[in-house]
Amino acid sequence: MASIIISGTLLDPSSKLAIGDEVRFTHKTTTGSTIQSAQSSLTIGVSGAYSIELQFGLILVEYKDHVSTNFKNLGVVTVNQDSTATSLPELLNAIVPPTDAQLLEFQAILADCVTEADRAETEADRSETAASVSEAFANQLTTTELIASVATYAADINIGTSGFLTSGDTGNGNWLQNGVTGQTASQTPAQLDDALLNDGNGNQWALVGQLTAAKLGAVGGVD
Helix, strand or coil: CCEEEEEEECECCCCCECCCCEEEEEECCCECCECCCCEEEEECCCCCEEEEEEECEEEEEEEECCCCCCCEEEEEEEECCCCCCCCHHHHHHCCCCCCHHHHHHHHHHHHHHHHHHHHHHHHHHHHHHHHHHHHHHHHCCCHHHHHHCCCCCCCCCEEEECCCCCCCCCCCEEEEECCCCCCCCCECHHHHCCCEEECCCCCEEEECCCCCHHHHCCCCCCC
16 A cells, blocks of 8 residues: 555644644646645644645645634655554654755755846847847837937947938938947937937947938927
8 A cells, every 4th residue: 555544633732622623735747646736634623633644755744723814834745655653743853854965956946947037138138138239120219210220229229210300311320239338318429529329228320321411400490
């Protein structure tokens, strides 16, 4: 028989019958005919007596007294042919605390999870940046719109504008974010006196395509 039976009478700390207390058993492994996550529970009756048959496996034991609303994790115990426990206290006394090596392994797993979460967040940021760039290309920003833009772009992003003031006004060009940040926001090439512009976030862009000096200056009242 691939199981053990534990039974007895459960008392509270004041030696009274632990009437109404509950014990929950959750299999942490798939063993024999019992699958992982399967649960069994017992409730202490008016006699204080209990009896339950537990299938072999790695079992999480949780406990809740009659005045509590939440179960408390008591630990994980291995139940197999070598188990000698015949009562609930004996079963719980068989719970082996994690070794230092296991704790270090758990810490490493946790660190990996944190690293993976950070990586996922970074990838999400990159996706957001890519979406902004895709939108810029789809909408074909004018240079004036790029100057006013507060969208987030990665360094070295190259955006082609469709014009200076309006699309097709022959003031189109290619602008590369050069990695310079913290500049005065929304400055035109004329204000910077160079083939540069600052967007609405104060990030600087350098002209890498053809755009005449006339188109870089104050066109149609734009400073």
